[in-house]
Amino acid sequence: MNWKDEYQRWNSFEYLEASLKEKLVAIQDDEQSLEDAFYKNLEFGTGGMRGKLGPGTNRMNIYTIRRAAEGLAKYVISLGSDWAEKGVAVAYDSRYMSQEFSIEVARVLGTHNIPTYVFSSLRPTPELSFAVRHLGAAAGVVITASHNPPEYNGFKVYNEDGGQMPPAQAETLIRFVNDIENELTVSVIDQKEIEEKRLLRWMDEDVDAAYLQELKQIQLNEVTSSNMDANLNIVFTPLHGTAKDLVEKGLKQIGLEQVHILKEQAQPDPEFSTVASPNPEEHQAFELAIQKGTEVHADILLGTDPDADRLGVAVPDENGNYTVLTGNQTGALMLDYILSQSNNVPDNGLLIKTIVTSEFGRVIANHYNIDTLDTLTGFKFIGEKIREYEQSGEFQFLFGYEESYGYLVKEFVRDKDAVQAAVMAAEMASYWKAQGKTLLQALDELYKRHGYFLEDLQSLTMEGKSGSEKINQIMDDFRSNPLSEAGGLQVKAVEDYTSSVRTYLQEGTTEAIELPKANVLKFILEDDCWFCLRPSGTEPKIKFYYGVKSDQKADSEARLQSIREAVNDKFNPLI
Incomplete structure (x- = not known):
């Protein structure tokens, strides 16, 4: 379907949640807003999904949350019945709809008889990671958009080890999520019913106390000691x-x-x-x-x-x-x-x-x-x-x-x-x-x-479909027409993590990069300097990283500025 068909599917859905219906009506004459909200499904990547709140397939709302939770349920069930019995731990932060979304996750998982352990009030993301390990849960979810602006929220997934899912594991989950054709019709169960059936179990101070006990491990010196x-x-x-x-x-x-x-x-x-x-x-x-x-x-x-x-x-x-x-x-x-x-x-x-x-x-x-x-x-x-x-x-x-x-x-x-x-x-x-x-x-x-190691980060925000296209254009240009020098320093090697190949420019040789594939380019310069391009996986941004070193602070500062200027001169015509 194109975005107009997706919009009509939502607009004609008889049981669309009232506040989302109201917001949809408010933008019904704004074609650009409608296209951004419906031109794709909100991408579920290796860390989960993050996006603006609102109606639409490309927005965070109870229906896109249900779609993600349904995919997670099918993933957990695919691991075996004993895994489903372990349940899923859920935490949430202070954002709009965070608590509501966490309960929606439990309502979906409950239809599959998967117990959900939800914190009774907001908790830090690292405590969710700890809780998954502490409870022996099959997976974890945090409803958060980290440090994004207030209009964002997200669904962040953790595996049974309490870590964010690595690519191979995440790809399996992503397939389950993407197989769900209609987010509007995902089945849910009433909150009261899952509480009565012990499929929604509230977590509280016991997990806090266990975390704080472990936190004592990090102390290296007694504060009462002479040093x-x-x-x-x-x-x-x-x-x-x-x-x-x-x-x-x-x-x-x-x-x-x-x-x-x-x-x-x-x-x-x-x-x-x-x-x-x-x-x-x-x-x-x-x-x-x-x-x-x-x-x-x-x-x-x-x-x-x-x-x-x-x-x-x-x-x-x-x-x-x-x-x-x-x-x-x-x-x-x-x-x-x-x-x-x-x-x-x-x-x-x-x-x-x-x-x-x-x-x-x-x-x-x-x-x-x-x-x-x-x-x-x-x-x-x-x-x-x-x-x-x-x-x-x-x-x-x-x-x-x-x-x-x-x-x-x-x-x-x-x-x-x-x-x-x-x-x-x-x-x-x-x-x-x-x-x-x-x-x-x-x-x-x-x-x-x-030595004076200095670094810098430059972020360009490019929202919507057109912004995504510009980010791709910048990455393509740096790939096909790489800089041979920057700030007076020669480029020794280019690391392209999409192809997992490191190319040494002077020698004309290549070698494999033993890391997972990613849309990242890193340019290694002489004298321990470098710069790197990476589209953000969680925000509509492309990021430029810079690193330099010299024996004097002033020299490092000058190098940092000259390399950044060279990179800016290359991408500015593209934006």
Whole structure:
């Protein structure tokens, strides 16, 4: 069907939910809005689906949720009856319709006699990952759109290990979802009935307590010891999301109690009304935290995104002005702290990072004789490797991170965990405060020891069908007409993850890339510099990543600017 046929199918559906019918009527004369809402099914990818709320096959609503849940039910049943009995764990965040969508998942699964364990109130995404493992569930779902704008929501799927599904597993689930022809007619069962049949079971503080018990594992130094400062002054903001209780309790149980919760952003709010975007990657999200930090002379500011899988950190400089660290910088500091403070670091210890994460981490790991493994972008690939090496014993996971503010310290969770990261960052700051240093000073010592690794990220938002076409055009142009140099630096190799081929330009040779296929291009330049193009899997964006290194900060800054200008000169005519 074309989009007009799909629109008519919805518009003529007798039992269309009333609020969706009202919204459909409101846009009935807006052809562009109707086309965007119906020109395709909302894509169900390897991590699930995410989109704008509203009526339509390309929108998040109870019908697209039911379609996804029906596919998940058929996937679980395909694993065997004993798997269906394990049930599915579900969590949700503070967004519009999140709680309603979580109940819709249970109503669909209930028609297949699959029990659903749903948190009685909002919880962080990493706690859902933990809950799947804690309960021995067959799968997990989080209703969240992470740090997207308020008009978005999503359906994020986890496997029995508590990790996001790796490609092979996800492809099986995707086939089940795509086989559902009519999302409007998916069967559901009444909430009261599934509660009475114990097919909807509510989770609460017991899982919280079990998670907090595991959280104690990450502590490396007692705050009462001579090399720690228990008077660390902390400002924390959950950015209207889910992290407040667990972060506050986690900090308290390691002995850090001087915590100022930013009251303006402490309560859940689907509008995220005090920020332009609830994303700790964007410095504007820290504006109120910086005001509070200045007022109370805080040593560190911590900010988590709404579903609490990403952490931002800001610290004062020598003049008392707060600097928001990049994800690469925070990850490097955590890695160095963990490796320097851990007793008996195993010979087979492993750092896992993504291909767009700074090479700074690899150099730090090498300093401690620790191997580094690169994965594709997405924490599901890090979780997959943790499980693989846990089973084989070849490596022992020590730390995992990605440049987009995602970190994992201990593997009792199999996704990035901002609660763990917040507690670790605070402990690390307490350690360095006792040495008379800020985290910025500790970072500068790392730069002086290993070189000035600097990075940048550029995102272009291109919404709708036309935006998707432009993103594809940019990727095609960089593939077919690759740059041979950027910013005066020669391109040594091009890595095309769509074909899994690395091409060495001067030698004219190729070799295979031993990673799953993905629509990613990475250009390796001379002198340890690089840039990378990747369409986002969760937002209508194309992202450009840049990484440079030199022995002097000014040289790295100049290189970063010149490479970015060269890349911009190439794609600007295409947009």
